[in-house]
Amino acid sequence: SKRDSMLIRFERIPLVQLPSDSVLCSSNQPLLLEAISVSGNNYQWSGGSGNYSNPNASSTYYTPAANELTSTIQLTLTTYGVVCNSSSDQIRLTFLPLPQIQVTDTVRLCPNQITSVTANVINSSLTEWFLGSTILSTSNQLTYSMSLSEYIYVRAANSLGCSVVD
Numbered sequence: 001s002k003r004d005s006m007l008i009r010f011e012r013i014p015l016v017q018l019p020s021d022s023v024l025c026s027s028n029q030p031l032l033l034e035a036i037s038v039s040g041n042n043y044q045w046s047g048g049s050g051n052y053s054n055p056n057a058s059s060t061y062y063t064p065a066a067n068e069l070t071s072t073i074q075l076t077l078t079t080y081g082v083v084c085n086s087s088s089d090q091i092r093l094t095f096l097p098l099p100q101i102q103v104t105d106t107v108r109l110c111p112n113q114i115t116s117v118t119a120n121v122i123n124s125s126l127t128e129w130f131l132g133s134t135i136l137s138t139s140n141q142l143t144y145s146m147s148l149s150e151y152i153y154v155r156a157a158n159s160l161g162c163s164v165v166d
Helices: none
Strands: 015-017 022-025 031-034 038-039 040-044 059-063 074-080 087-096 101-105 115-124 126-132 136-138 141-145 151-159 161-165
Touching: 015 074, 015 087, 038 074, 038 136, 101 151, 115 126, 115 151, 126 141, 136 141, 141 151
Parallel strands: 022 087
Antiparallel strands: 015 038, 031 059, 040 074, 074 087, 101 115, 115 141, 126 136, 126 151, 151 161
8 A cells, every 4th residue: 555645734824913093193203013913924014105114024114294194094014824815904093283382472571571472372282381390371371570581481282292382
């Protein structure tokens, strides 16, 4: 009787899992995208109009395009097996615009004169006026009696805590 043998190897089914969707502060800085778990032999990132540092890796940096910084984008990671089908997962990234501040013109005063300064703020849930590290006011308008050489600044922050200073 003649015998024959055959080696059979089973390929794991490709699987990819990305983190939960995120809301981020608007920034054109590269974002690290990493799969939570992944199996497969080949990877491909797609979606968005920005740039991937390595679109063929399970983790990569993504730099959003300017038109994405006030919107929601969906990025997809697909993993491919040699024999088995592909698997993919998506992550939605929502970019929250940074606050914008426009302060009334610089005011020059004599010591102990009172002035009123207004900050026109958009995309902000918090406005704070500071003298050093002391908060003077949490409204868009500040009325203050100036001393010599004081520097007052205003900070605006959105609901994520992303802030700008003027």
